[in-house]
Amino acid sequence: MEGIDRTRRVAEAIAHELPAALREVNDPRVTGMITVHKVVVSRDLGVAKVRFGVVGEADAAAVAIGLRHAAGFLRRRLASVLRLRRMPELRFELETPPVVEDLLRRIAVEGRAS
Numbered sequence: 001m002e003g004i005d006r007t008r009r010v011a012e013a014i015a016h017e018l019p020a021a022l023r024e025v026n027d028p029r030v031t032g033m034i035t036v037h038k039v040v041v042s043r044d045l046g047v048a049k050v051r052f053g054v055v056g057e058a059d060a061a062a063v064a065i066g067l068r069h070a071a072g073f074l075r076r077r078l079a080s081v082l083r084l085r086r087m088p089e090l091r092f093e094l095e096t097p098p099v100v101e102d103l104l105r106r107i108a109v110e111g112r113a114s
Contacts, residue, residue, distance in 0.1 A: 004043075011039040013082050014048055014090075021077040029066030032058025037095050041088055048088035051095040060094055067092040 015036050022034055033055040040049045052067070054060040067074075071090045079087035 007041045007043060007045065010045060010082075010084065010088070011041040011048065014041070014050070014078060014088070015039040017078055017081050018050065018074070021074050021081075024077060025066070025070045025073065027066040027070050029059075029062040030070060032056040032063065034063065034067075045084075045086055045088050047091060049091050049093055051093050053095050060096070064092060064094045 015038070018036050018039070019034075022030070035053045035055060036050060037053055038051045040051075041047070050067075054063050068091075071092065075087055075090050078090075
């Protein structure tokens with residue numbers, strides 16, 4: 001049980017500190033308001049999957065590419081703040097809200113019906 005609690009604590013710490021680190025990214029693709037939905041850390045603390053969304057006019061696919069490119073910088077930034085023995089590798093996954101997905105499906109279905 002201690003291992004599960006540790007992975008949860010590390011995930012919460014990453015989710016808490018990541019927004020501040022994201023503001024320091026200078027990549028022009030990383031624009032708009034980025035929301036961290038969930039962080040899941042593997043049992044061995046080797047990988048942290050960061051599920052995120054983009055609010056506003058920013059191109060979500062470009063933001064995802066920019067975040068993947070900035071993952072090393074963000075990992076170093078978080079490691080300096082969190083002071084973990086081993087900082088997990090950050091893997092960013094774009095997550096679209098279910099509401100948007102439902103609207104897109106409806107538009108596609110209505111478009112086919114016309």
